[in-house]
Amino acid sequence: MPLRSSRIRGFVTLVILLLIPLSGPVWSVDLPGFVRGEANGDQGVDISDAITILQYLFGVSNELPCLDAGDANDDGAIDLGDAIGTLNLVFGGGPAQLPPPFGQCGTDPTPDNLGCLIPSCSFGPIVDERPFTLETGRSGLPYRGDLPTFRQEGVTWSIGPQQGIVREEISFDEYGLLLDSTLPGDLTLDPVTGAVTGTSLAPGIHHFEIWGRAGGEEVSLIHCTIPWLSEDESQWISGQDLSGPGPYPVSSLNSSFNFTHQLPWPPPYPLYVCSTQQPPDTEHLESKAMRIYMPAGLNAPAPLLIFHHGSGFDWADYSNLLEHLASHGVICVSVNDPFPYFPYTDWYCWGGHDEAARVLLEVRGIISQLEANPAHPLSGMIDWNRLFYSGHSRGGGTAMAACEFDPDVRGVIMLQGTDARRDSWIGHTSRWKRLPDIPVLSVTAEQDTDVTYPFSERILERFTGPSTTVTIYGGCHGFTSDASEIGCSSCLWQETAPEVDSCTYITRDLQQKLTRHWVLAFLRRYAFDDLSTGGLLYGDEEQRSSYFSVNSRSNLSSPLVIADFDNFPLSNLSLPIVSSNMLLFESGSCYDWPFPLPQPIDSISNLVFILSPNGVSSIGIPFGSPTSPIDIGPRKRLLLRLKNHDIHLALDNLGYPYNATLSLTDANGRSAEINLRDYLPGEEFHPEPAPPLTQVRLKYQRFITVAIPVTSFLEVEPLLDFSSLTGMTVQFVTDGSASEDIRIGLDDIRFE
CATH class of the missing domain: 3.40.50.1820 (Alpha/Beta hydrolase fold, catalytic domain)
Structure with a gap:
């Protein structure tokens, strides 16, 4: 039910009062729906609805105005059970209510093939709409995407007490599909939490619409998109140059x-x-x-x-x-x-x-x-x-x-x-x-x-x-x-x-x-x-x-987060992160110039550490024990964010003044170690400096996301058991040649 073509969008001029309301769209549209049990569409559930169902079943009437409304027990079919369920409700011989939507107008939270030719009611009004990109799915991974949990009741600026922007957030208490619509593939919607779950979709981009109701009346229309990749991610095409002109004058x-x-x-x-x-x-x-x-x-x-x-x-x-x-x-x-x-x-x-x-x-x-x-x-x-x-x-x-x-x-x-x-x-x-x-x-x-x-x-x-x-x-x-x-x-x-x-x-x-x-x-x-x-x-x-x-x-569904260092020294698995031969090992921001002033600046929860200038330093992140390991399931890669430290406007280390390895260990004591430097930039100098004959040694002092295929570990140890991993170790080796402290930032370790 696309509404944008008929919507009236107006942005109003602000007037300075105690509160300054910000502009927003103007709406006058309701959504069609039904109330379960109202088989004859007369705005009430009574004995006449049971009679309407029986007449339909025995051929006295050719159709019900809204089959979904007549499906009193929500089993996806019209049969005697619906007439009996309606009579039990009317005469007190059964449950005090029918499955939703009941008591107020809505849509079927468990879509089926019945449909609703003539909606018996409407609900709303729609007060806003927005596009929303849910988590990306990948074949083989269990899928969960979460819809927005609230809508924004306008935005105001509070002038007097210097409170700044005021954004009232009204939580959604119900979600639903538009009438006679379904979710793609085997996806299902939890009408209370807004969680979209499933296991199987065709690779590609899938669009559908969900409504969220806040406060029992006002409705937000959410235009949803789910990107879905095949297991081999063959939809990704590398090597594209997108800097050239396109086909349109x-x-x-x-x-x-x-x-x-x-x-x-x-x-x-x-x-x-x-x-x-x-x-x-x-x-x-x-x-x-x-x-x-x-x-x-x-x-x-x-x-x-x-x-x-x-x-x-x-x-x-x-x-x-x-x-x-x-x-x-x-x-x-x-x-x-x-x-x-x-x-x-x-x-x-x-x-x-x-x-x-x-x-x-x-x-x-x-x-x-x-x-x-x-x-x-x-x-x-x-x-x-x-x-x-x-x-x-x-x-x-x-x-x-x-x-x-x-x-x-x-x-x-x-x-x-x-x-x-x-x-x-x-x-x-x-x-x-x-x-x-x-x-x-x-x-x-x-x-x-x-x-x-x-x-x-x-x-x-x-x-x-x-x-x-x-x-x-x-x-x-x-x-x-x-x-x-x-x-x-x-x-x-x-x-x-x-x-x-x-x-x-x-x-x-x-x-x-x-x-x-x-x-x-x-x-x-x-x-x-x-x-x-x-x-x-x-x-x-x-x-x-x-x-x-x-x-x-990437917002890929079902990541297994190992450590984001928000609760350092514990990992996201609630296990202690340990180190050896480090001069510094703490959570913070990996730069030395707190610009711009004023203080305080927002804290950043990277792991920041200084290596021994000459020797071996290591970080150990346990995943579990031999009796309680983790299973990474069908996840394909280990990811982390890494950077060299930057002392702004001062001379610091350039490039990577260390060698590094990363190893995974399983519950059977098997371990596979890869060379971390193989996954980091390898060029020492910038390929196109200006002036052209300048030699610019690259600093690599900004975070990069490092992705390591799990198959790389199997090439080292084919028997490594990804269903029973117990830990990860990162080891750094230095030779004393660095001119400054070798300070490194690490963050967001996860399997995807």
């Missing part, structure tokens, strides 16, 4: 609109590096330019990406990226929104993310109006199930903030994005403890001197949906744009401080090429339901790259 349409910004006082949440004086105005009217990049020759509705530039950047300075995406069939919209960097620089901290997010929502509403105009080139050309927010720098943080205000979005792309939780210049809030549960691509730059690397590490810890973080080696902040040098030091890279961490050492062309490649890979996956880029986004295709580091959380 691109034209641009320019437009503008007026927007009223708010300058509330006092600010709605604690801010830093912000004027203590009241702004000269309470609001500011500004004309916003807007450019639409249109693929020519589309024959069906296309995805839409709304893009916000960085502060201090020219809004029209992203054509290289946006024209590229449009040439591949994505309608892109870029908006000019310098407020409040201009003209209210002293109050930049107030509007950096939230006011900009309001602008993105306004653009969404304007594009919706244009698409509804039969005379406009956008008429009927947008698929609102495939909407993405994106941005650079402040615009990246803005894209994420917009999802807080309205989660009806397919995914977010952050390019060197700021952190609305701990950005001292644009806002410092209690928000973003847990980021929205949507697919995210975050692209950062290693030598960025504006939005520095702690941002990406902190945000990575708080992603809750499928996510990929890419750090482009040698890149800088401004090279994402077409001309700006902001956050790009023009010095010549060399192995001295501070040049080692601050000097850009690749070209703008290379950074833009790599950015185009990753952004299109993400959009191919989520805008075009293309599973082929999964190995790039979530597999091991680029884990040894010398161009970028890749961190990913």
Whole structure:
């Protein structure tokens, strides 16, 4: 039951009161349903319903208005048992109620082939809708996906007490399928918890719709997607170059609109590096330019990406990226929104993310109006199930903030994005403890001197949906744009401080090429339901790259998490993690520069350790005992995140100044040891430095996700029993040649 084509989406202008309500969609639609036992559809269960069932069974009547309603015992058939069950209910000879839906209008939680030709009731209203990507399934793995547990009752800013954003979360108390719909394969829905479980689906992308009811009345419509891989993951295709132009010619349409910004006082949440004086105005009217990049020759509705530039950047300075995406069939919209960097620089901290997010929502509403105009080139050309927010720098943080205000979005792309939780210049809030549960691509730059690397590490810890973080080696902040040098030091890279961490050492062309490649890979996956880029986004295709580091959380169903170090020194199996010959062994963040101020920064629960400078150091992570081992079942790989430590703007170790092995042991005492270095990047120097004759030794100081096939251990010990593993040991060997402490970060050890 697709509703987006008939929905009315309106984004309202905000008025500064004690509470500022944020914009949202307007609804006037109910869902059709039935009440079990109401066989004749007269809005009540009585003896006449039993008579209607008997007349149907004995041929007096040719049909029931709603077969599902007549199936009083919910056994998937209409028979005498339904008439008897109805009579027992009416005369008190049986249970006091029938199976759901009973007592209020709903749909069948156990779908069958009966159907409901004439619904007897409706329920709702639908108050919001959103797309949602459930966990990825893989043949051979037991499947469980979990639907959102709550809906958001609007968003407000509390002005007086500096409480900041207020998001009332109303828990769903019931879930259901749309009338006469079924789940794909053998999946089943738990109507109370929202868990979707099963074992078997055909490989591919599966779509279906679920409703969630909160408070007994208001309904959210959830457009669900389940990606499903074959056991051999053959849907993943490696070696694709996605940086080149697509098949569609691109034209641009320019437009503008007026927007009223708010300058509330006092600010709605604690801010830093912000004027203590009241702004000269309470609001500011500004004309916003807007450019639409249109693929020519589309024959069906296309995805839409709304893009916000960085502060201090020219809004029209992203054509290289946006024209590229449009040439591949994505309608892109870029908006000019310098407020409040201009003209209210002293109050930049107030509007950096939230006011900009309001602008993105306004653009969404304007594009919706244009698409509804039969005379406009956008008429009927947008698929609102495939909407993405994106941005650079402040615009990246803005894209994420917009999802807080309205989660009806397919995914977010952050390019060197700021952190609305701990950005001292644009806002410092209690928000973003847990980021929205949507697919995210975050692209950062290693030598960025504006939005520095702690941002990406902190945000990575708080992603809750499928996510990929890419750090482009040698890149800088401004090279994402077409001309700006902001956050790009023009010095010549060399192995001295501070040049080692601050000097850009690749070209703008290379950074833009790599950015185009990753952004299109993400959009191919989520805008075009293309599973082929999964190995790039979530597999091991680029884990040894010398161009970028890749961190990913694939959201694959049924992972076996060994240690995420949230409860260090215990693992997720509640067993103690041990070490030998370490100079440091603790949970924390693996960098030494707590930028940006102010303190305190958010804690990060990596395992941080310093190796002995000359000798053997080891980490032991028990899985169980010989009498109580773990069984990894059909899981195919062992994954972990690893990085070298970084002392920012100081000389540190480059490359991997150690050898390392990783071994698994089973309950029979058998052990298999692999060379961990075989799964780490092997190149010592960057393959395309700038200037060309420069030799740049790679630091490898950003986290990478390391995937090790379990078959690698069988090549060493064919009898290793994965159904009875007892532990894992990582051993590091150093030779005394390192110039600095060898400090390493480790996180998120799991089998998938």
